[in-house]
Amino acid sequence: MEFTLADRVSALTPSTTLAITAKAKEMKSQGIDVIGLGAGEPDFNTPEHIIKAAYDSMKEGHTKYTPSGGMATLKEAIIQKFKHDQNLTYAASEVIVTSGAKHALYTLFQVILNEGDEVIIPTPYWVSYPEQVKLAGGTPVIVEGKEENEYKITPKQLEETITSKTKAVILNTPSNPTGMLYSPQELQAIGEVCLKNEILIVSDEIYEKLVYDGNTHSSIAELSPLLKEQTIVINGVSKSHSMTGWRIGYAAGNEKIIKAMTNLASHSTSNPTTTSQYGAVAAYFGDQQPVEDMRQAFEERLTIVFDKLNNIPGFHCLKPQGAFYLFPNVSEAAKNTGYNNVDEFTKALLEEAKVAVIPGSGFGSNDNIRLSYATSLDALEEAIERMNEFVVNKSK
Structure with missing residues (x-):
């Protein structure tokens, strides 16, 4: 057959x-x-104190299901991290813990896209962005980040690409694969275009802790309350704490979107791995050296x-x-x-x-x-x- x-x-x-x-x-x-x-x-x-926390959690019997959107203690750790790093305030209902940042992105596109909705993706892009958009029935719209502009798109490029079908734009800073950062001024200018055209900003910040030569990372969500409201921040512990195999990521943003993502996760993964969540709690609450x-x-x-x-x-x-x-x-x-x-x-x-x-x-x-x-x-x-x-x- x-x-x-x-x-x-x-x-x-x-x-x-x-x-x-x-x-x-x-x-x-x-x-x-x-x-x-x-x-x-x-x-x-992975740092030793994280491994120990995960091991201890198993010995203590924490090997059962957790809420689909993640444990309350881990959400609290993520909320405190946002407050400390970007002075951003989120409620627990505005955060979902996922099986890696990749799963956060996948779930997000599944809940926001209908057939034919367009998502603007700057090049160079992380390999999974276009494929995840297509899997959700959306259409990837590719915009070239030119080498002479450090592989970043301009507000003018973004404005010219937006159509009546545009649902979202993806920003990845620091970037995989280029390693380039968007400055606060560049983010603000791009954000104004998004606000004017009412399109969602998907801000992938998984490499935020890895910046060099005195540079600093800025989240577009921290620039204004309006931009925060229109942004879904994607992050996780994979790159920052060398926990790639632990598969813990998260998304933070609009409560309605986060709730839909949580509902979908309840039918796909049930919950992120319990032991890994305890490790992630230690990652954020523990020693950052x-x-x-x-x-x-x-x-x-x-x-x-x-x-x-x-x-x-x-x-x-x-x-x-x-x-x-x-x-x-x-x-x-x-x-x-x-x-x-x-x-x-x-x-x-x-x-x-x-x-x-x-x-x-x-x-x-x-x-x-x-x-x-x-x-x-x-x-x-x-x-x-x-x-x-x-x-x-x-x-x-």
């Missing part, structure tokens, strides 16, 4: 990031010396490897202000080494130089590659040396 898949999944594009990471792991399992720079997760273990230690380590790596990467012939990279990615334009290097496009160049880097990076096409930017510096400094320097040797030899 032949089964027919639903249309909603037949059109999905597989995650480029996961595909490259899986290929690199397969090569490593065959004994091939591959350096993987594809993974989007910190290379540090490990967060700063990790941030400093990433900044040190960035400082050391940035110039070396830019010295590879045909590589042109803006210095990221946050997250843990480098996003160089390598179109010139691809052309000089005889490849038709960056995708082919990336494939050759993996197969010949044994360096796994993510092609920018997965992020809506065909001229770039994404490298994660969430790995050891030795591995980073070796990877850059291999890429440089590959480009130099192929260009002869």
Whole structure:
């Protein structure tokens, strides 16, 4: 018997990031010396006090269901975090805890989008944004964040893209994959366009704790009460506390939307993993020094490897202000080494130089590659040396 898949999944594009990471792991399992720079997760273990809190919770019998929208104690921790970091005040009814920030985004689009509703997505974008919008019946509308504007869109671009079908715009700051930050002034100007046209702002701030060179993160929701009212903030503990596998994220914003998300979650996941929630409580209420230690380590790596990467012939990279990615334009290097496009160049880097990076096409930017510096400094320097040797030899 032949089964027919639903249309909603037949059109999905597989995650480029996961595909490259899986290929690199397969090569490593065959004994091939591959350096993987594809993974989007910190290379540090979860801080010990978080692990202990989760372990203790299990020993104490906290292994049962929790409310679908998350435990009250974790919501309180999140509320206090917002108050401390952005001076934002939320009620418990305006917060939902989810199985990762990705699940928060997925659930949000499911409850706000009807067939044909449009969501404006700036490029370069995180790979799952367009696919999640399509799964909810919406239409992704792509707007190019130009390299000369640090890969950020302008208020004019946004205004020109809005139609009667526009439901929301996604902002990701600091950005995956570019590491760029929107300034408060840029956010305010974009926010004014959203207020004028009554479109929802989806603010993905998962990398907020990872900012460098004296830069600071700003949430568009903190700029005015009107913008707060029109913004759904997405965040989580995955990147800030090195808890990617724990799968705890959250959304905060309009009570009606949060309630709908909670109702949907009750029929999909029942609740975020109980043990992980106890760990997240410890993450926010406990010692924050490990967060700063990790941030400093990433900044040190960035400082050391940035110039070396830019010295590879045909590589042109803006210095990221946050997250843990480098996003160089390598179109010139691809052309000089005889490849038709960056995708082919990336494939050759993996197969010949044994360096796994993510092609920018997965992020809506065909001229770039994404490298994660969430790995050891030795591995980073070796990877850059291999890429440089590959480009130099192929260009002869």
